[in-house]
Amino acid sequence: MAMAVRRRVSEPMIPYIGTIHGGLNPGEIVVIHGTVSRDADRFQVDFQCGSSITPRADVAFHFNPRFKGSGQIVCNTLQDEKWGWEEITYKMPFEKGKQFKITFLILSDKFQVCLNDKHILLYKHRINLERVNTLAIYDKNEFRSIEFVSVVPSQGLQPLSLGAVLNNGEIKENPTIAQLVLPYVGRLHNPLGPGRTVVVKGEVNQKAKSFKIDLKPSDSNIIALHLNPRIKSQVFVRNSYLYESWGEEERGLPDFPFSPGMYFEMIIYCGSHEYKVAVNGVHILDYKHRFKNLSEIKVLEINGNIQLLDVRSW
Incomplete structure (x- = not known):
């Protein structure tokens, strides 16, 4: 925007x-x-x-x-x-x-x-x-x-074409309606790569404990980027799940950017060497790529104590 x-x-x-x-x-x-x-x-x-x-x-x-x-x-x-x-x-x-x-x-x-x-x-x-x-x-x-x-509104933005997650884990594509219910699983129109951006808009619940945003390859339990703001403890955890185990958490931030009840717009920009994350127009963190095959990252998952308002990628 x-x-x-x-x-x-x-x-x-x-x-x-x-x-x-x-x-x-x-x-x-x-x-x-x-x-x-x-x-x-x-x-x-x-x-x-x-x-x-x-x-x-x-x-x-x-x-x-x-x-x-x-x-x-x-x-x-x-x-x-x-x-x-x-x-x-x-x-x-x-x-x-x-x-x-x-x-x-x-x-x-x-x-x-x-x-x-x-x-x-x-x-x-x-x-x-x-x-x-x-x-x-x-x-x-x-x-x-x-x-x-x-x-x-920026030109050329496309909402994710999402569908419900079936019991067997299969993603049912729906090209016209984005289902903004949690847990939310969506497939990016284009694979992630340098210059690609994902935007998530939502509102933090009044009694929220935490929420998470994960970027993943298709048909895999790998998590290339795990963003996990923990509102109650005011810690923003970043990590990756590779080779059947979590890596070292990154937690440091000068200021925790979320509060109960607040509206947020999180922008995740994929660069050549790292992700850049901004909240409500303010850059808050960088996260170096641990999963290098960026073109395999095609799935976005969101869950936790928020009301999801909009998801877009371009």
């Missing part, structure tokens, strides 16, 4: 109250760049239903970092000039004097918020998304830009 900035506001005057042209739609992204002032007390980003002051417009999503004490992020909704219950994140990821990039991903049922490409919180819609048409930013800080980003 490609990203297209449909509108950019540079160096907005604060307080900023601006119309969201075309409204907010699932899959779109709002990105705010700025710097937290050294004497910051708080600031807020509000996704509003209009810009009325008297009576005050409803606020679908009030995002409010507060810096007193150890700091916290307060999220809430204003309806009929009354605040609802606060949802509070007590871990304060913002730092005074430091630059930030806040990414608001709009989903059909919630906002998903990242700071500097790291997931920080989810906020479920309490007001119909169709009513949101205004973005407001209040309180002092240096804000450099606001970007409204649309996701543009």
Whole structure:
């Protein structure tokens, strides 16, 4: 998928109250760049239903970092000039004097918020998304830009032609419908090789323990690439199953990229010497090929505690 900035506001005057042209739609992204002032007390980003002051417009999503004490992020909704219950994140990821990039991903049922490409919180819609048409930013800080980003389908992407896995293990091909049920077994349109890409989109279950994504040769128990995020222990295991045994696990990562309830898009790119894996547009790891016959890798298997939303390869 490609990203297209449909509108950019540079160096907005604060307080900023601006119309969201075309409204907010699932899959779109709002990105705010700025710097937290050294004497910051708080600031807020509000996704509003209009810009009325008297009576005050409803606020679908009030995002409010507060810096007193150890700091916290307060999220809430204003309806009929009354605040609802606060949802509070007590871990304060913002730092005074430091630059930030806040990414608001709009989903059909919630906002998903990242700071500097790291997931920080989810906020479920309490007001119909169709009513949101205004973005407001209040309180002092240096804000450099606001970007409204649309996701543009890439040309030439083909969903995997999947079918159900039969009891005898035979894959029944279905060229028209991809069955997004778990366990999921699909056959790539083209064998893996340098330049090939596989994309898996899903949502992590609220009480998830783990999930796995495996790339395999056909008619074999070999696993060329085993990706196994373990949400409960926050470990991302990578490995290969060759010669009837598992190899040495790779576990190291600066940051674990998954959280319960979050939407993710995992991109697996096959290079000449290694796989490159990105989550939600951020490169997180490389994994050198242990199974060298890349042209034999034709099967993708997915299972675990996620809701599978889309699988594509090209």
